[in-house]
Amino acid sequence: MLRDVNERTHEEACGLLFGKGEQVEEVFSVTNILHSPIRFRMDPQEQYHLFMEMEEKGLDLIAIYHSHPSGPSYPSAIDVDEAYYPGVIHLIWAYSEDGWACKAFVIHRTNENTRILEIPIEIYSDVPEPKTKVENNQQPLRG
Numbered sequence: 001m002l003r004d005v006n007e008r009t010h011e012e013a014c015g016l017l018f019g020k021g022e023q024v025e026e027v028f029s030v031t032n033i034l035h036s037p038i039r040f041r042m043d044p045q046e047q048y049h050l051f052m053e054m055e056e057k058g059l060d061l062i063a064i065y066h067s068h069p070s071g072p073s074y075p076s077a078i079d080v081d082e083a084y085y086p087g088v089i090h091l092i093w094a095y096s097e098d099g100w101a102c103k104a105f106v107i108h109r110t111n112e113n114t115r116i117l118e119i120p121i122e123i124y125s126d127v128p129e130p131k132t133k134v135e136n137n138q139q140p141l142r143g
């Protein structure tokens with residue numbers, strides 16, 4: 001994740017974490033189709049394929065990460081509005097003069113109110129770096 005957010009400082013990086021229970025097993029970087037430094041929307045097709053692939057492996061969506069290249073380390077109003085998956089953890093990578101820091105939030109939304117809860121997380125170094133989904137026939141453009 002850190003490598004991904006650091007490589008995409010011109011836009012909000014985003015991705016999905018899948019696993020079993022509370023243990024993350026797979027981390028994927030997903031294209032931000034808005035390519036915006038203040039908003040993200042995941043490529044729906046990439047998302048769909050990942051969901052299918054992970055379902056086959058018996059892994060559940062545990063968390064969604066995205067970056068705030070110029071802060072803050074807190075979900076924005078839009079993040080809260082667009083928190084579609086109940087129970088999924090929102091990881092926010094925010095950049096400040098101290099570098100990148102990751103915080104985790106659970107967003108509970110009802111018609112009456114919204115509660116944003118910060119939760120403690122541990123990031124192990126053996127959590128795999130994100131794999132970028134590039135189809136075999138779509139070589140990245142260079143030059």
Ligand SMILES: [Zn+2]
Binds near residue numbers: 079
């Ligand atoms: Zn955000």
